[in-house]
Amino acid sequence: MAPPLLSLADLAFTWPGQPVPCLDIPAFAVGADEQVFLHGESGSGKSTLLNLLAGVLVPQRGRLEALGQPLPGLSAAARDRFRVDHVGLIFQQFNLIPYLSVLDNVLLPCRFSSRRRQRALENAHDLRAAAGQLLAHLDLGEDLWKRPAAQLSVGQQQRVAAARALIGRPEIVIADEPTSALDASRQDAFLDLLRRECTAARAALLFVSHDQRLAEGFARRVAMQDINRSGGAA
Numbered sequence: 001m002a003p004p005l006l007s008l009a010d011l012a013f014t015w016p017g018q019p020v021p022c023l024d025i026p027a028f029a030v031g032a033d034e035q036v037f038l039h040g041e042s043g044s045g046k047s048t049l050l051n052l053l054a055g056v057l058v059p060q061r062g063r064l065e066a067l068g069q070p071l072p073g074l075s076a077a078a079r080d081r082f083r084v085d086h087v088g089l090i091f092q093q094f095n096l097i098p099y100l101s102v103l104d105n106v107l108l109p110c111r112f113s114s115r116r117r118q119r120a121l122e123n124a125h126d127l128r129a130a131a132g133q134l135l136a137h138l139d140l141g142e143d144l145w146k147r148p149a150a151q152l153s154v155g156q157q158q159r160v161a162a163a164r165a166l167i168g169r170p171e172i173v174i175a176d177e178p179t180s181a182l183d184a185s186r187q188d189a190f191l192d193l194l195r196r197e198c199t200a201a202r203a204a205l206l207f208v209s210h211d212q213r214l215a216e217g218f219a220r221r222v223a224m225q226d227i228n229r230s231g232g233a234a
């Protein structure tokens with residue numbers, strides 16, 4: 001059997017200055033091509049866990065491997081490189097660069113990662129075409145591509161953030177509650193698009209939300225309270 005894409009064992013993380021661990025997780029793994037819905041109430045440690053899996057944070061204890069590499073053993077610079085090469089991140093607040101155009105926002109990972117750039121060029125004759133294909137799949141018309149990200153609606157920003165996460169086919173896409181600002185029908189449409197694009201790119205998807213309604217359609221659903229012995233910091 002192929003090794004999991006992400007795996008952790010006996011992991012503990014405590015925020016500085018906090019008396020109890022935020023996370024104390026005996027085991028959790030995500031396989032290649034798997035789509036996982038991770039849910040838990042506000043403050044249960046979902047974003048903290050995603051930041052550990054993406055190599056932004058480092059646990060105080062335990063094993064944490066992504067694509068077979070032990071992330072805590074890497075330097076901060078090597079973890080940054082790993083993330084830009086292999087992980088597509090969609091944040092709670094999208095984190096687009098407001099003054100950059102839609103196209104330039106989508107292409108940011110290709111500026112920082114030659115691996116993402118090469119993979120983006122496998123199915124397109126240039127980077128603009130690669131970004132354009134994704135934007136078109138995500139229903140963002142060409143009339144928007146040159147517009148600064150600051151001048152987009154929330155739903156449009158969300159789709160730009162998804163295109164930026166997907167460009168250059170990272171193996172892992174991590175989405176941290178990216179739908180909370182949208183109405184129900186737009187949430188469903190966005191999730192359908194994201195799942196379809198991850199399937200097409202053969203990326204694993206770890207999708208986080210406190211909204212159980214969105215769990216529909218995910219073969220695997222994980223509750224923070226079932227994997228986290230700590231129950232989150234107060």
Ligand SMILES: Nc1ncnc2c1ncn2[C@@H]1O[C@H](COP(=O)(O)OP(=O)(O)OP(=O)(O)O)[C@@H](O)[C@H]1O
Pocket residue numbers: 015016022040041042043044045046047048049177210232233234
């Ligand atoms: N930078 C930080 N410094 C100290 N404590 C933090 C920090 N970020 C988060 N925490 C604490 O860690 C716990 C988990 O927070 P986290 O943001 O991971 O929760 P969450 O499940 O993502 O919540 P939400 O659904 O509201 O986004 C909370 O108790 C929070 O107060």
Ligand SMILES: [Mg+2]
Pocket residue numbers: 046047048092176177
């Ligand atoms: Mg969060």
